Amino acid sequence: MRILKYLFLLVLLALIGITVYVTTQKGDFEVAKSSIIKTQRSTVFDYVNDYKNWETFGSWMKKEENIKFNYLSKTMGSGAYCSWESDFGNGDIKTYFVKENDSIYQKANFNSTKSDIFWTFKDTVGGTKVTIHGKGKMDVLTKIKMFFRGGISGVLSDEMEKSLLKLDKTLEYEMKTYSIKVNGIVQRGSGFCIKQTISCRIKSVSKNIKIIIPRMVYFFKKNNLKMAGRPFVSYDVYDITKDFVTLSVCIPTEEQVFISSVSDVTTAEIIPFTCLKTTLVGDYSHTAEAWTKAKKYIADKGLSQNFAGKYIEVYVKTIDEVKQPSKWITEIYIPVFPKTEVAKPAVIPTAIVVTPSEPVPTPVENP
Structure with missing residues (x-):
């Protein structure tokens, strides 16, 4: 027993010595x-x-x-x-x-x-x-x-x-794992939103969006507002020659919200329109390619862009839901005019069979 006590004391003294040595360093x-x-x-x-x-x-x-x-x-x-x-x-x-x-x-x-x-x-x-x-x-x-x-x-x-x-x-x-799909013509619905509008150079667009969206989400939480949809960006001006962009970062609301005039955010109405939907699954660095494919689809299908409409990016799944950029989902909406269906001429039968007691109807080319 004495030997065990001595060993215990030696270990204890060694630990104390090490501790003293370490703490003085x-x-x-x-x-x-x-x-x-x-x-x-x-x-x-x-x-x-x-x-x-x-x-x-x-x-x-x-x-x-x-x-x-x-x-x-x-x-x-x-x-x-x-x-x-x-x-x-x-x-x-x-x-x-x-x-x-x-x-x-x-x-x-x-x-x-x-x-x-x-x-x-x-x-x-x-x-x-x-x-x-x-x-x-x-x-x-x-x-x-x-x-x-x-x-x-x-x-x-x-x-x-x-x-x-x-x-x-x-x-x-x-960065290399992504996919782009042109979904086709859809209708964007109406509603209300809260937005913050900024102007910047093209290269600063992505950075500003990443900064403003969290601020907008925080604004909703701070004021106990309920989001009625995913955050989206509406492009008001996108001038490549002048390297100038005006955009609004928006979050839909269930009803119209009235905000103090001193705030840097405002309320707005979402106007419904016909548009071409394109979905990007992946990092935002591939957004430009997604826009290019969407516009090529418009040209190939003989569609016409409605320049009076809003060009929109909806952030369906972001870093707040999933950390991996390859799984982020962004939807792009380009306003287009509905493609008018060409009326087909009625087929005129070569012979009309009727009973002698009925008058013969006159064929009409476009009934």
Whole structure:
């Protein structure tokens, strides 16, 4: 028994010694990792810039059990914020600086361990060189945990490498997996909606839509309004020669809603019209191809576009329903004039058989 007691005391003293040693060490850390992502730089940047996408490639997040993410109305760009709760602790991250297609600076906090995170994106042979650079200071508990795992530098370096590898595989598959189907002529119904209208350059359309839709959804939740349909975008002006677009991001309502004049959103009526429906299943980067196929169908079928109507994109399934871009669903509606059916001339019989007591009817070519 004495031997067991001595062994226990020795183990206890060793643990105390290790703990004292670890806690007296500096908690500072700095780690960097780079990898080649086989996707164009703008696509990689946009994907990383939106926190809602991190669930698909962040290996450090996937290890957490029962993890729950909380997103505010802004999840991309400067000021974007995300927090999470899990069995292993809580954390949050916020974006403080963004240089488009070049770099991102963020601050993260997990169980009181704070860190600065820097992303850089550079064009290179075969795709985009992405570098993650993190530095910060550990709290006491994290220092002890990392000591028994071989040190925080090795742990973070391994997690960064796995995340970059998963980012590459995700983008490689998700960006290339898509389908486009021209559904045919349909009728868009009437109703009411709440909308926000902006003007921008063509290259900024996708980014602005991704920013405004979450804000509109948040507006509905904040004001206890019920959505009567999926968010959609109505294009009012799309001038390629002048590189100018005016669009309205809209969400249908069950009835007309009256909004204060000081608000940047307004209410509007949805006018019914005849249109050509086209469905894109996949990432928004294929939207231009979907529009091109739809317009080719119109030309091939001899249809005429109704330029007085509204050109619309309806976001049936988005990142809020499914994280994989290959499963997003977007419907495109191009206003067209109904194709007039040509009346066929009546077939005139070569002989009319009647009884002698009945008058002979006079054949009519167009009854």
